[in-house]
Amino acid sequence: MTVPPSILQIRGLHKSFGSIEILHGVDLSVKEQELIFLIGPSGSGKSTLLRCCNRLEEPSSGSIIVDGIDLMARNTDINAVRQLIGMVFQSFNLYPHMTALSNVTLALRKVLRKPRKEAEEIGHRALARVNLAEKAGAYPNELSGGQQQRVAIARALALEPKVMLFDEPTSALDPELVGEILETMRELKESGMTMLVVSHEMRFARDAADRVIFMDHGVIVEEGPPEKIFTSPTEARTRSFIEKLTR
């Protein structure tokens, strides 16, 4: 049996904002088709780590390699690499002046320079994948939070990324809308997408994640399969965090 190659490799990642260091040297290797959950108290650096993965935050030092491409190399076209890395945000960030379909097709048309017809075909397929085929013509403010977030997922999927980053994708949603997002993510996982998720949906982590990574104060404290992290963590800090969550 061959070991699946790692699609995302982070080595010695440091990130400072001014004189405050948020990430103190993080190493992380994500295998193809893996679903990784990043958990930890607020301010632990998990969102910053995620946002460094497509250089929305500029790392202070360290290396990030996605699908063999070194993100930090001087000659790397960051805009080209970003097409390989889909990102989903807490606040959806749909373009309010565009329909769902235009949201999904903008990058296809303006970055990949696809003709409108082809872009729209891809866009319709991406919307169908998140079960929103019938909402193609709707504007974001005509959609529920859950639907908006699914359009945002479709917008990332349309570019056929190798990795998807989820930054607290359900935190801004009413509780009854969380399920549809998790369901979409589960379907993505089944289709073989590699996913790196910052989220507080511990139940989802428990039954869908391949690996859970606990971060605190800018370092990875502990990582392992969900049942180990949630039921028998080795580190005291992990234990106390998990206890607070389940109390």
Added chain:
Amino acid sequence: MDGWSRFTDTFFKPELIERYLPSIASGLVVTVEIALAVIVTGLTLGLLLAVVRTFRVSVLSFVIVIVVDAFRALPPLVLVLIVFFGLPNVGINVPSFAVLWIVLSFVLAAFAEEIFWAGILSVPKGQWEAARSTGLGFLGTLTHVILPQAIRLTVPPITNRALAITKNTALGTVIGVPEILNQASTGQSFAGNATPMMMGAIAYVLLFIPVVILGRWIETRFAWGRA
């Protein structure tokens, strides 16, 4: 002579209306021409300056802020007089129409730059991040995602500035641009009667009604979906 006919004789004397209608009408045309020219160049320049500021090159931004503040602080009449009576002394002769056009364009550009810049800043940071995360570059993000939203937000204040600058075309009177006020005050002097001036006032109203309606139409047109 009773009060009413004295009033109509002063402001609405029929034979004077007939005599000065052609000159007021030609003044109206000139005012419309200057206003349109000023609005087109002023808004374009203002948007351009706001876009330059998004590059956040500190020297450029500093210069823009200084120049913009100067043009917002100075009364437009002062600028008109400086340019019109100053430039010939250094050997540059600019026709009065062009002086008015250039000065008002810069004044409008200064206000418009501030408005557009505020509009750009008010678009949430997440919009930049979402667009950049899909591989769109800085300019692509600005053009397709940020500016369409920023400009929609700025339609009401920009409409106000466009109306204000149109009223400032009356400053052309002091340097001899044959716009509405110039024609009206000339007529008033010759006739010794306020009728031509009243006609001028009516001409301004006629000019602004469509502009106000257009502004409202643009505001509704550019709103997206339901608020």
